[in-house]
Amino acid sequence: MQLTSPAFKDNAAHALHDPNLQKALGHVEKGFIDKRKAAADRLPEFEALRDRARDIKNHTLAHIDLYLEAYERKVIASGGHVHWAETAEEARAIVLDICRRLDARTVTKGKTMIAEEIGLNDYLEEHGVRPVETDLGEYIIQIRNEGPSHIIAPAVHVTKEQVEADFRRVHTHLATDRDLTEPTTLLGEARAVLRREFLTADVGITGANFLVAETGTSIIVTNEGNGDLTQTLPKAHIVLASIEKITPTLDDVAQILRVLARSATGQDMSCYTTFSTGPRRPEDPDGPGEYHVVILDNGRSAMLGTEFQDMLRCIRCGACMNHCPVYHSVGGHAYGWVYPGPMGSVLTPSLVGVDKAGHLPNASTFCGRCESVCPMRIPLPKMMRHWREREFERHLNPAAARWGLGLWAFFARRPKLYRLATGVAANLLGWLGRRAGGRFATMPMAGGWTKYRDLPAPEGRTFHDLWAERLARQAAKAAKSPAPASAAKGH
Amino acid sequence: MSRDAILSRIRRSLGVAATDIDRRATVSDRLMRPPRGLIPKRGQLPPAERTRLFAMMAERVNCTVARVADAEAIPEAVADYLRGRNLPAALRRGADPRLAALPWDGQPQLAVSVGPSDGQDMVGLSHAFAGVAETGTLVLVSGEDNPTTLNFLPEYHIVVVRAEEIEGDTETVWDRLRRVYGKGVMPRTVNMVTGPSRSGDIEQTILLGAHGPRSLHILVVGGQD
Ligand code: SF4
Numbered sequence: 001m002q003l004t005s006p007a008f009k010d011n012a013a014h015a016l017h018d019p020n021l022q023k024a025l026g027h028v029e030k031g032f033i034d035k036r037k038a039a040a041d042r043l044p045e046f047e048a049l050r051d052r053a054r055d056i057k058n059h060t061l062a063h064i065d066l067y068l069e070a071y072e073r074k075v076i077a078s079g080g081h082v083h084w085a086e087t088a089e090e091a092r093a094i095v096l097d098i099c100r101r102l103d104a105r106t107v108t109k110g111k112t113m114i115a116e117e118i119g120l121n122d123y124l125e126e127h128g129v130r131p132v133e134t135d136l137g138e139y140i141i142q143i144r145n146e147g148p149s150h151i152i153a154p155a156v157h158v159t160k161e162q163v164e165a166d167f168r169r170v171h172t173h174l175a176t177d178r179d180l181t182e183p184t185t186l187l188g189e190a191r192a193v194l195r196r197e198f199l200t201a202d203v204g205i206t207g208a209n210f211l212v213a214e215t216g217t218s219i220i221v222t223n224e225g226n227g228d229l230t231q232t233l234p235k236a237h238i239v240l241a242s243i244e245k246i247t248p249t250l251d252d253v254a255q256i257l258r259v260l261a262r263s264a265t266g267q268d269m270s271c272y273t274t275f276s277t278g279p280r281r282p283e284d285p286d287g288p289g290e291y292h293v294v295i296l297d298n299g300r301s302a303m304l305g306t307e308f309q310d311m312l313r314c315i316r317c318g319a320c321m322n323h324c325p326v327y328h329s330v331g332g333h334a335y336g337w338v339y340p341g342p343m344g345s346v347l348t349p350s351l352v353g354v355d356k357a358g359h360l361p362n363a364s365t366f367c368g369r370c371e372s373v374c375p376m377r378i379p380l381p382k383m384m385r386h387w388r389e390r391e392f393e394r395h396l397n398p399a400a401a402r403w404g405l406g407l408w409a410f411f412a413r414r415p416k417l418y419r420l421a422t423g424v425a426a427n428l429l430g431w432l433g434r435r436a437g438g439r440f441a442t443m444p445m446a447g448g449w450t451k452y453r454d455l456p457a458p459e460g461r462t463f464h465d466l467w468a469e470r471l472a473r474q475a476a477k478a479a480k481s482p483a484p485a486s487a488a489k490g491h
Numbered sequence: 492m493s494r495d496a497i498l499s500r501i502r503r504s505l506g507v508a509a510t511d512i513d514r515r516a517t518v519s520d521r522l523m524r525p526p527r528g529l530i531p532k533r534g535q536l537p538p539a540e541r542t543r544l545f546a547m548m549a550e551r552v553n554c555t556v557a558r559v560a561d562a563e564a565i566p567e568a569v570a571d572y573l574r575g576r577n578l579p580a581a582l583r584r585g586a587d588p589r590l591a592a593l594p595w596d597g598q599p600q601l602a603v604s605v606g607p608s609d610g611q612d613m614v615g616l617s618h619a620f621a622g623v624a625e626t627g628t629l630v631l632v633s634g635e636d637n638p639t640t641l642n643f644l645p646e647y648h649i650v651v652v653r654a655e656e657i658e659g660d661t662e663t664v665w666d667r668l669r670r671v672y673g674k675g676v677m678p679r680t681v682n683m684v685t686g687p688s689r690s691g692d693i694e695q696t697i698l699l700g701a702h703g704p705r706s707l708h709i710l711v712v713g714g715q716d
Contacts, residue, residue, distance in 0.1 A: 024694070031695030045531045052529050059521075065501045065509070066518040074675065084494035136701060137692035153692060160694050183693040191702060198702070199610050214522050215677045225688035225703025228643045232680070243497065248518075249525035250668075254661040258531070268548070269626045271688055272703070275681035284633060285585075286607040286640045287679050297497045304504035 002147075005336030005348060008359035015330040024157050025331050028150075032322035035266025036373065046262065053256045054377045057313035060248060061304065067213040067246045068295065074216025078278030080291035088118035091296050095120060095205070095238060098292055099129045102235055104202035110220060110227030111135035112207030113151055113316060114240040114296055116338040117351070120205075131205075132197045134226040136190050143170045149332030149340060152264050152318040157331050160186065194226070204230040204288065208241035209260070209315065211293070214249040217277045218293060221260060221270045228274055236290035237276065243300050244312040256315060259375035264317040299351045307386045311346050313376040320370035320380060326363050335360060342370035342380040349387050354394070361387035522675070527662060534625035534659030541624045542654045542714045548627025549709055552686030553699060558711045562651075563594055568710055569616065569649060570598045576706075578647065583608055584616040587636035590651070607638035608645060615645035615704075621664045622657035622711075626685055629709065630664050633680035642682050648704040650684070654714020 004011060015021055040046045060067055072082045085091035091114075099107060107124065109115060109131055121131045121142070133142040137155035141148055143166050148154030155163075164180040167189055180186055206227050210219040218239045220227045231237040247253050261267040280287030303309055321327040321341025332340030337357070339347050345360040361384040370380045502509055536544060546556040559568050573580055581602040584590050595603050608615060617637045621630040629650050633639045642648060658664050661683075672678060688703030699705055 027695040031691065043531060043533070045529055048529055049531075056528075062505065063514055063518050065498050065505070065507075066514060068498070068501075070518065070522060078677075084492075084497055086493045086496055090493060134702065135692070136690045140692065153695070155692055156695070163693055183696050184698055186693055187690060187698050187701060191700070194702065195610065213518075214525060215675055217677055223688065224690045224692075224701035225643050226701065228639070228682070229702055232639050232643065243501070248521050250665045251525040251528055251662055254665065255528035257661070265691065267552075267685075269552075269628055269683065269685040271552075271684065271686050273628075273683040273685075275677060275683075277677040277679060279679070281634070281679050283635050284679055285635055285638045287633060295497075297493075297500070301497055301500040301504055304501060305506060306504070 003337050003352060003356060005352065005357040005360055008334060008336055008363060011334035011336055012330040012363070015334045020159050020162060021157050021331050024159050025328055028153075028156055028322055029328055031153075031156075032266070032318075036263055036319060036322070037266075039262040039266040039268060042268070043258070043262065046259065049255060049258050050375050050377055053259050053315075053375055054313060056247070056252045056255060057244075057376060060246060060252075061244065061309060061312055064243060064246060064304070067248055068243060071211050071213040071216055071246055074213070075278065075291075075293055076216075078216050078291075079281075080216065080278040080293060083292060083294045085294055085296045086298070088296075088298055091118045091240065091294050091298070092120055092123045094292075094294050095240075096124065096127055096129065098236060098238060098290075099124070099203055102202055102290075104129055104235075106130045106132060106197065106201045107203040107205055108132050108134050108197055108201040108230045108234065109138070110204070110206035110222065110230040111138050111154070112205065112240050113148075113338060114207055114242055115205065116148060117242075117298065118240075118296065120240075132194070132201065134194050134198065134230055135222070135224060136187065136226075139190060139194065140166065143167075147333065147338065150318060150321060151316050151339065151341075151343075157333065198226075198229040198233050201230075201234045203236045203238060204232075204234040205238045205240060206231050208239050208245050208293075210247045210253050210256070211241055211245045211295075212247055212250060212253060212275075215275075215277055217250075217275045219253065219273065219275050221257070221273050223265070223267075223271045225272055228272055231274075231276060232287055234288060236292065237279070237288035239276070239291075239293040240296065241293060242296045242298065244314075256375075260315055260317055263319040263373065263375040303350050308346065308350055308383055310378050311343070311350065311383060313378055314343055314347070315376060316343075317375055319373040319375065320378075323369040323373050325365055325367060325369075330363075335363070342384070343378075346378075346380055346383045346387065354387060354391055358387070358391045361385075361391070525665075530660050530662060531625060534623070536624065536659060538654070538714060541659055542657055542711060545622050545624040545627055545657045546709075546711060548624065549629075549686070550627070552627055553689075554627065554686055554707045554709050556709045556711060558715060560713065560715055562589065562592075562712050565590075565593050565651060565710060565712070566595050566598045566601065570601050572649065572708055573601075573614065576647070579613060581612075582614040582616050582649070583612040583641060583645070585618075585635060585637040585641060587618045589618050590616065608640040610644045612641075612645045614647045614649065615641035616649045617641050617651070619650050619652040619656070620681075621667060622652045623659075623661050623664060623683070624657055625660050628661075628683050628685045631682045631684060632668075632678040633682075634678060639680045639682065642684065643688075643703045646700070646704060647706045647708065648687070649708045649710065651710045651712060653712045657711070657714075 083094045124131045133139045140155040149157040208218040209221045261270045279291040327341045335344050349357040366381050580600045583604045619629045620632045687707040688701045689699050690701040691697045
């Protein structure tokens with residue numbers, strides 16, 4: 001995925017004036033917040049389990065080298081292979097090597113954020129291997145030529161009308177007069193198109209929600225069943241996982257699972273929690289003949305022992321972005337890389353450098369909702385402040401921006417975001433006021449978050465212009481982009 | 492080697508030595524004797540109530556549940572289900588002796604084939620390793636007895652679970668798994684299945700029947716009060 005984090009401000013301005021995006025973003029609030037709360041309320045032990053989950057990961061991170069070694073021994077004992085990758089390049093090369101050795105033409109993919117992080121799809125395509133995303137959301141963004149805008153709902157920025165248009169553009173072998181007005185028909189069409197791919201793919205690539213040291217097991221948590229078909233049917237199953245996915249025991253996994261799905265989608269459990277250990281056994285009638293795990297570092301080991309270590313507890317549930325007012329307004333693409341929302345604002349500078357992602361830690365209102373819902377109790381606002389302090393110390397920014405005033409000015413010039421951001425400014429300036437001896441403490445900034453969607457949004461001509469430009473650009477791009485191979489097959 | 496580079500960078504960051512005996516002892520102890528976590532009260536019930544909770548939780552995630560007095564009654568219950576759904580009288584199952592031993596000849600119209608699925612089967616039948624009452628979850632293990640493809644390729648999945656193998660929580664299932672397969676050993680695949688497949692990827696509207704089964708029917712055997 002192309003890194004555009006340095007352009008966060010422009011990205012955000014565009015996002016605010018994209019009507020499709022604004023319509024789609026409404027579903028984030030509607031879809032996730034109430035469900036999470038209901039699921040958490042149904043389980044009296046939920047808060048105590050969050051403490052347990054945090055403690056398990058803290059223990060794990062303090063012994064992560066040893067648990068990784070123990071895990072590796074178990075994978076090898078069960079007939080699997082472990083590959084270690086320090087960088088994205090290394091990880092890509094390992095995957096391509098396996099595909100080449102197996103003479104793979106097509107790989108199916110379950111949803112994996114690590115594959116997004118290492119830019120795997122483009123790389124495979126450049127080298128003659130055709131990747132096919134099989135998670136419905138990932139499939140939609142693949143045919144749209146986009147990156148994910150959410151870590152568990154990658155196509156949350158797309159409306160169903162847009163999905164219909166994309167399916168008509170790409171599934172040209174199907175009757176043009178078919179009815180695609182309902183989500184069920186769209187889902188049915190994707191199921192039929194992808195079923196063929198599952199049955200003919202050479203290699204299946206998934207991510208992992210956990211790696212279990214006790215047993216050498218990788219675990220995926222999904223709802224669609226696509227990850228299972230991806231890993232069960234081809235000749236080889238490749239698991240992509242970053243180092244912090246390691247978890248000591250099955251009991252520890254059971255603890256964290258109790259907070260994962262509830263925080264993510266408000267389910268007690270996702271439909272499919274699948275534990276994979278090694279390749280198919282001699283007596284097995286199905287399953288992959290080879291099993292590979294690629295363990296990726298890509299900057300994470302350097303976060304250990306620093307004020308950012310807590311970020312490595314993250315289980316990628318998405319709750320922080322689901323509850324983030326900035327995310328609700330600008331969506332995930334504005335953050336400019338794979339990981340959006342509060343967790344992205346902390347993680348992205350760690351992984352790609354604060355010089356490129358320095359704006360992100362400022363894209364916060366410090367309202368604290370992310371931390372209050374994070375199942376792993378990661379102090380996200382505190383870590384965003386750490387980044388800002390580091391950035392200040394490194395003198396990367398002009399003087400005004402050092403104190404967040406550059407961002408304040410940016411918001412203040414943009415009426416719609418400004419209203420949204422009164423809380424940003426209040427919190428920010430409160431913090432600055434304390435830091436700067438109270439100079440800004442009396443700035444009159446009032447107002448909450450709840451009403452901003454109802455406020456009329458006066459729109460300056462500049463933004464109409466920007467928006468028109470963007471639409472024109474998008475139209476030009478869509479006309480140019482070729483129909484992806486995944487759908488062209490079997491005409 | 493990347494492996495050693497990563498591990499030594501981790502140790503440098505943490506400020507620890509590879510040789511630290513205490514750390515090693517802590518880790519091997521946790522792996523040998525996994526500490527029990529916090530088990531929610533919800534599933535900690537006497538058997539009859541536990542089975543009822545299991546059925547209720549499974550129905551809440553869109554499963555259908557039927558109870559039969561004993562295993563002998565399964566073929567008829569399966570045939571009833573297929574008729575009720577207007578499905579062809581055919582299914583595919585694995586070699587599980589618990590399924591093979593059933594009186595299938597009492598349902599002569601029902602075509603039962605054995606083996607993994609190649610994607611052509613409308614209905615799959617599996618026997619679960621366990622159930623988890625807390626969340627209405629089925630636990631299935633791979634192998635010849637119950638091939639994993641049967642869990643995902645057919646449109647309709649029927650799963651048999653014995654009432655006495657429904658536990659209150661996942662941790663108790665892990666205990667049994669460790670007893671059956673050995674400590675630290677797992678079957679190739681363990682599937683925890685909680686309801687039929689679904690997707691919310693189009694405008695966050697939850698729809699059943701994504702890539703896996705559209706329907707999940709559970710037959711609970713025994714344990715009737
Ligand atoms: S930071 Fe917390 S809330 Fe956000 S994705 Fe990670 S675990 Fe979930």
